[in-house]
Amino acid sequence: MRRSLLFIPANSPAMLQNADVFAADAVIFDLEDAVALSEKDAALNLLDQFLNKFELKGIEKIVRINQLDSPFSITDLKLIANKRIDTIMLPKASYRYTLNLAKMLDKIEKHNHMTKSINILPIIESSKSVIEINKIASAPRVNGLLLGGEDLATDLEVERTETGHEIFLSRAMLILAAKANKIDAIDTPYTDMKNEEGLKKDSKFSKGLGMNARVCIHPNQIDAINEIFSPNQNEIDHAQKIINAYQDSIKTGKGAFSVDGKMIDKPIIERAQKVLEKAEQWNLL
């Protein structure tokens, strides 16, 4: 379960050093867009050294490798894909690339006698990947889908807007595919870093659609995103009430029961359990 995933350029020692300082659920070490072509080698070596030295307990470690059809991706994977990390983020994902990456990870893990399995987080950032999104979501190792709104808008030949209507359908399709495959739906970053109100408004809208989490391109976005994608105190209290009533109903052998005058059925109980599960994971109880 994730709420916030923080991008960190892999070629910035100062930012790497503070990777675990903030309250992000995951950090994404970026070897792709944040790193200039001339610095690809240096960034990879720096990240390798950093991961050797720092364990970063209690935080998911994701590496965005270079595009699979680039000359860098194989080197990235050979050096980085091992037990030190949890997830590979795959840029410009397609179903074929996702399957290829899964197979490459099979080989790497076998070769390295790894007991740990590395997940894949594909970025959906082309119209083609949106069309085949359910197949990507169901590919091996995939445990979340990230919408790449900026590249997608380029592919769609549209401008990104504050309302986001141009990516509405893609957001909805990503959410449906993620939920159908019981994996995380992760929203595109909010790129106006100075607009905290805009970030909050858009993230509330996104959560309302069904997104579970959002990537952050600046640490100052994390608190707002965590707050919005966490259950709030009213939700937690209500969920607790439902679960208490549910447990009472089991003890007393009652079948149907109600809370605050509303009948409670199985989906509501499952939703309440999910809320409490999240609250526990994020230390909100």
Add this chain to the structure above:
Amino acid sequence: MKNSLNRFIPDNMKAYDGLNQIFKQKNRKLVPEILTKNENKQVNSLRILFDLIPITDGMTLSFHHHLRNGDGIINMVLNEIKTRNLKNMTLAPSAIFPIHEPMCELIKNKSITQIFTNYINGPVSQTIGDGYLEKLVIMDTHGGRARAIESGELFIDVAFIGVPCADIYGNGNGLEGPSACGTLGYAIADMKYAKHKVVITDYLTSNIAPIEIESKYIDYVIKVNAIGKSEGIVSGTTRPTKDPVQLKIARDTIKLIKELGYIKKDMSFQTGAGGTSLAVAQMLINRMIENKIKGSFASGGITGYLVEMHEYGLFKRLYDVQCFDHEAIASLKRNANHYAMSASKYANPFEENPIVNDLDVVILGATEIDSDFNVNVTTDSNGLIIGGSGGHSDTAFGAKLTIITTNLVKSRTSIVKDYVTTITTPGETVDCLVTERGIAINPKRTDLIKKLSNSKLNILTIDQLLLKAHDLIGIPKEIEFNQKVIGVVRYRDGSIIDSIYKLRGDQK
């Protein structure tokens, strides 16, 4: 000999012996105030003044630092000392800034042989660190300097008081004129107790209101073209940090203050003008508004943010010893409950009721902090003077809750140390340390630790923070210091809390 903090200090000096000893010193020693007998006070130049008094070898001259790095007064006086080739002079400026670089030459040629001050930043630090000052540099606190002057411990022959707006009788304030700087609180003790008092101004007027510098004490008035450079005197509005690490520290600081129950009706508060401090102030504004809290006062150096809080009704009063920006100066003119205060009223340990003693919360910085919570804001880790207490020790002593905010690691150096290079503020007056990697509470504050027992904040011991820093940057190699003492840090009661050592030859 060693003091109670296990620090070597020169044998003939009064050793710091913990806070209990200070409380026993009840009798405030006051020398008589010195009133002027002069009627015709205007003097045409410093040159004439030096002859008139006369200013001779071996005298002690004092200055305030309200003109900060725009100050022109000290350099004018230094120029006269140089021209006359005076020797063995003692200077007692409340602070020294980079603009005072001409002092270096006069230290080297023994024109200046001793310095009393509260803060040094700039080239003078290196000259003193290199061992050129013949006698010890004495680093006081703001409250301690006022105490030293009023008790006669620091006797001043001539106080040069830069006054941005004055009349021909010597009445003045810092509110008007081309060099307006706001309050003149650090000059008040000098004005009352120096043997000779000289107002130097670049704006003569007959309309002085309110009167902060009083003519009854002033012997001479000199009008010059400029007492300072306005760009160095006050800054524009300083802004809260945007650095994400410092913002996290600020957020955690506010959470800590709230959990400890200090965001409450009639709370009093002080913070500095640095980016993290301003971020704390900004976040406090939001918390106070959300919780409909109205505080009693904010104090110290006043910034536009504190003015905003006052005008919004969040703090009833502002007690101002130094205006940090133009907003603060403007507020002092227009807000009836924005009060100028003297350094004595602010922080003199023997003042009956100094403002610092009524503080609930103070937020302070640190260059280093050790596992006993002793704080260094005087030197860097090589021993070079880069600041000084100012009001650090005074407010840490007085406030009910003293919080140090700092990055755990800066420029690949841990701020938490086994031992700080120089003790400025004793750990027994420091309650909490907030860093980006956790919060440490002084084990002596068992009440705070108990209150935080169910906190979701990342509470660690200071030793755990030190280990985290070592994990990040390794264990630093110990630095060998020169054994020659070139100065001392004097605690607010006049006892010596630590020594400052000559720099090694390779530290340039």
